[in-house]
Amino acid sequence: MAQLRHDHTEFVSRDVAVVVVGPExxxxxxxxxxxxxxxxxxxxxxKASVLKLYGQEVxxxxxGRMPAQVLIDKEGIARFVHYGHSMSDIPSNEEILxxxxxxxxxx
Amino acid sequence: xxxxxxxxxAPNFTLPDFSGKDFSLADLKGQKxxxxxFNRTFA
Numbered sequence: 682m683a684q685l686r687h688d689h690t691e692f693v694s695r696d697v698a699v700v701v702v703g704p705e706x707x708x709x710x711x712x713x714x715x716x717x718x719x720x721x722x723x724x725x726x727x728k729a730s731v732l733k734l735y736g737q738e739v740x741x742x743x744x745g746r747m748p749a750q751v752l753i754d755k756e757g758i759a760r761f762v763h764y765g766h767s768m769s770d771i772p773s774n775e776e777i778l779x780x781x782x783x784x785x786x787x788x
Numbered sequence: 789x790x791x792x793x794x795x796x797x798a799p800n801f802t803l804p805d806f807s808g809k810d811f812s813l814a815d816l817k818g819q820k821x822x823x824x825x826f827n828r829t830f831a
Binding site: 682685692695696697698699700701702703704705707708709710711713714722723724725726730731732734735736748749750751752753754755756757758759760761762768777781784785 | 792793794795796797798799800801803804805806807808811813814816817818819820821822823824825826827828829830
């Protein structure tokens with residue numbers, strides 16, 4: 682999350698809306714957003730409806746869910762899908778930004 | 789387990805954000821790219 686906040690302006694300048702979905706409730710989101718001064722969209726999903734829709738892996742034995750990222754272009758097509766295999770398995774923002782540049786330039 | 793597939797339409801969803809305002813993926817179509825981040829926890 683810190684990495685995302687750090688690069689948020691890079692995403693904004695490329696016409697990317699960053700949307701964070703998580704299992705916490707609205708109050709936890711609100712508290713965290715305030716504390717960390719976050720500006721991207723935060724969607725509490727305690728019922729895991731979107732998580733299930735997108736098929737994020739749930740591993741009960743590991744107490745939770747692995748991180749996942751999906752980049753969707755302006756036509757609503759998924760252009761990058763990454764399902765983490767561990768908590769630290771998150772692609773770098775540089776990797777995603779490079780892809781965004783590619784998509785934007787192709788227009 | 790269903791998974792979103794590369795180069796296929798991303799499933800639409802509508803969910804209230806933490807301030808109670810509805811967010812719908814379809815609303816951004818034609819306007820913005822979306823980086824959807826599934827976060828496990830705020831840690």
